[in-house]
Amino acid sequence: MEKQATRDAYGKALVELGKKHQDVVVLDADLSKSTKTADFAKQFPERFINAGIAEQNMVGMAAGLASAGKVVFASTFAIFATGRAFEAVRNSVAYSKMNVKLCATHAGLTVGEDGGSHQSVEDIALMRSVPNMTVVVPADGVSTARAVSALYDMNGPAYLRLGRPAVPVIYDQDSPFEIGRANRLRRGEDAAIIACGVMVSKALEAAELLAREGIEAAVVDMHTIKPLDEAAVIELARETGNILTVEEHSIIGGLGSAVCETVCAHHPVPVVRLGVNDVFGQSGEPNELLEHYGLTVEKIVHNVRDLLRKK
Amino acid sequence: MKQIDQQQVQRLKEQAREVRRQIIAMLGQAGSGHTGGSLGAADIVTALYFWEMNIDPQKPDWEDRDRFVLSKGHAAPLLYAVLAERGYFPSDRLQTLRKLGSPLQGHPDRSKLAGVEASTGSLGQGISWAVGMALAAKMDHKDYRVYTLLGDGELEEGMVWEAAMAAAHYRLDNLVAFIDFNGLQIDGPVEQVLSPLPIPAKFAAFGWEVLQIDGNDIRQILEALNCARLVKGKPTAIVARTIKGKGCSFIENKVEWHGVAPKGEEIARALAELNM
Ligand SMILES: Cc1ncc(C[n+]2csc(CCOP(=O)(O)OP(=O)(O)O)c2C)c(N)n1
Numbered sequence: 006m007e008k009q010a011t012r013d014a015y016g017k018a019l020v021e022l023g024k025k026h027q028d029v030v031v032l033d034a035d036l037s038k039s040t041k042t043a044d045f046a047k048q049f050p051e052r053f054i055n056a057g058i059a060e061q062n063m064v065g066m067a068a069g070l071a072s073a074g075k076v077v078f079a080s081t082f083a084i085f086a087t088g089r090a091f092e093a094v095r096n097s098v099a100y101s102k103m104n105v106k107l108c109a110t111h112a113g114l115t116v117g118e119d120g121g122s123h124q125s126v127e128d129i130a131l132m133r134s135v136p137n138m139t140v141v142v143p144a145d146g147v148s149t150a151r152a153v154s155a156l157y158d159m160n161g162p163a164y165l166r167l168g169r170p171a172v173p174v175i176y177d178q179d180s181p182f183e184i185g186r187a188n189r190l191r192r193g194e195d196a197a198i199i200a201c202g203v204m205v206s207k208a209l210e211a212a213e214l215l216a217r218e219g220i221e222a223a224v225v226d227m228h229t230i231k232p233l234d235e236a237a238v239i240e241l242a243r244e245t246g247n248i249l250t251v252e253e254h255s256i257i258g259g260l261g262s263a264v265c266e267t268v269c270a271h272h273p274v275p276v277v278r279l280g281v282n283d284v285f286g287q288s289g290e291p292n293e294l295l296e297h298y299g300l301t302v303e304k305i306v307h308n309v310r311d312l313l314r315k316k
Numbered sequence: 317m318k319q320i321d322q323q324q325v326q327r328l329k330e331q332a333r334e335v336r337r338q339i340i341a342m343l344g345q346a347g348s349g350h351t352g353g354s355l356g357a358a359d360i361v362t363a364l365y366f367w368e369m370n371i372d373p374q375k376p377d378w379e380d381r382d383r384f385v386l387s388k389g390h391a392a393p394l395l396y397a398v399l400a401e402r403g404y405f406p407s408d409r410l411q412t413l414r415k416l417g418s419p420l421q422g423h424p425d426r427s428k429l430a431g432v433e434a435s436t437g438s439l440g441q442g443i444s445w446a447v448g449m450a451l452a453a454k455m456d457h458k459d460y461r462v463y464t465l466l467g468d469g470e471l472e473e474g475m476v477w478e479a480a481m482a483a484a485h486y487r488l489d490n491l492v493a494f495i496d497f498n499g500l501q502i503d504g505p506v507e508q509v510l511s512p513l514p515i516p517a518k519f520a521a522f523g524w525e526v527l528q529i530d531g532n533d534i535r536q537i538l539e540a541l542n543c544a545r546l547v548k549g550k551p552t553a554i555v556a557r558t559i560k561g562k563g564c565s566f567i568e569n570k571v572e573w574h575g576v577a578p579k580g581e582e583i584a585r586a587l588a589e590l591n592m
């Protein structure tokens with residue numbers, strides 16, 4: 006199976022965007038080789054600004070550039086983009102609806118060996134809680150590229166959550182991708198699995214295994230966490246009567262919480278949230294960590310079976 | 317004020333060399349991590365733990381101990397090597413660096429390893445911890461001293477200057493900050509990425525006593541530490557010129573060696589050079 010890191014796809018997509026549009030400006034905070042904005046920097050040095058190791062200033066400058074008509078893509082690791090710079094994102098970017106796309110890489114546990122200090126498992130929660138913010142968590146390289154151009158076309162602040170390791174490519178070039186519109190990847194009446202990011206391909210694998218047991222699980226790629234495709238969630242709740250959410254993020258405040266909020270308000274059904282259980286990460290190999298924190302195909306299968314038993 | 321004799325200087329040089337060997341071995345085993353910034357600052361951290369600081373490895377929680385905060389937390393292998401050599405934990409644990417379940421996290425975690433004073437890794441935050449510790453010493457009328465080590469790239473963080481302002485404002489003469497002035501960060505030389513220069517003038521303007529030394533010269537490090545003890549009413553910044561990757565010729569001064577570990581042949585070559 007073909008694999009690509011979403012950060013690699015981001016770097017390539019930025020270069021394409023830069024060729025097409027003169028108003029694209031890219032900012033980074035001394036991590037351009039890791040975030041892959043280095044490719045853009047090389048091609049368009051006059052439209053690349055290295056903020057140095059100063060994330061708050063990077064975000065503040067992004068707001069200023071955006072106010073002068075630039076479409077700003079600002080990148081660093083997710084922990085620093087959403088954590089260190091949070092209040093600048095809120096007050097300088099979101100509050101004034103500045104056209105800034107905060108594109109953060111190295112999100113979640115799959116940062117790996119750098120350890121818990123660098124593994125953001127609360128960034129979706131932070132960004133989702135801010136008014137005016139669009140939050141996108143692509144599952145693979147193809148949808149990352151689509152997201153980058155969709156974010157350019159959309160006026161206003163957005164957060165794009167990208168990862169470090171290579172992940173399976175699940176989309177074709179001509180698959181539909183629309184911000185705010187969930188992608189239903191598999192039909193099924195017994196249960197619904199709603200996933201985002203690196204967990205989408207695992208959800209697909211799990212559904213495959215479940216099908217062998219005669220359990221038909223729907224799989225949805227909820228790439229846009231905000232605005233959430235509420236209609237899709239409610240439809241799934243009606244069709245299957247139970248939902249499993251899966252994310253490489255804390256179970257507090259992320260995809261699972263968003264789904265619960267919608268289901269609670271419109272069509273209450275049992276929801277189980279699979280994610281990081283209100284703990285910090287630690288050093289380890291990316292896959293080892295996903296295993297350790299229970300973010301595996303087996304755990305998805307197990308949780309769907311459990312849900313059905315309680316039905 | 318401590319007497320500095322040639323024998324001691326020699327002993328510390330040997331100790332720093334051993335620390336560098338441990339760093340290479342540890343990183344080689346881990347397969348990832350920050351080599352350049354760990355090697356470059358080895359003389360400074362060795363001098364602190366083996367000469368300057370009033371500590372007891374058997375009692376890491378002793379309340380009157382001097383404190384060291386590794387503000388440039390990515391140099392964790394250096395801190396771990398020094399702590400192990402100093403007897404805080406058995407050195408065979410160094411082999412677990414960055415492995416699942418290890419107390420030796422990719423960046424220092426004070427809740428996992430005794431001897432680590434502050435959990436760092438997010439640049440700019442360690443110096444604030446150090447200021448807090450120095451404030452606590454003043455509040456409690458204790459005479460322990462607080463040391464911290466920052467990267468020159470790290471100086472680009474605004475938080476560093478917020479801490480610098482606070483340290484001078486509260487007249488923290490029990491605080492010493494080393495600046496590991498190796499001229500490099502991740503995306504290139506600091507002067508090209510976002511210049512933090514001139515460093516000494518900045519700290520002086522913020523109200524600090526400033527000393528400038530060769531940070532790979534043990535004698536100069538000890539002399540600066542002695543000087544800092546004489547400073548009253550303000551914190552001291554020791555701007556230490558270093559060579560990133562010092563001790564391994566093929567790593568020295570190479571920006572690409574910031575965040576990669578030596579592999580195979582490289583490990584053998586680095587160790588051979590350090591054994592010479
Ligand atoms: C707040 C924050 N932003 C970014 C990083 C990623 N990072 C780790 S090391 C580093 C470069 C540090 O350069 P410098 O301070 O000069 O350290 P040294 O050269 O001594 O290794 C960066 C940007 C980080 N750890 N923390």
Ligand SMILES: [Mg+2]
Pocket residue numbers: 467468469496497498499500501
């Ligand atoms: Mg440096």
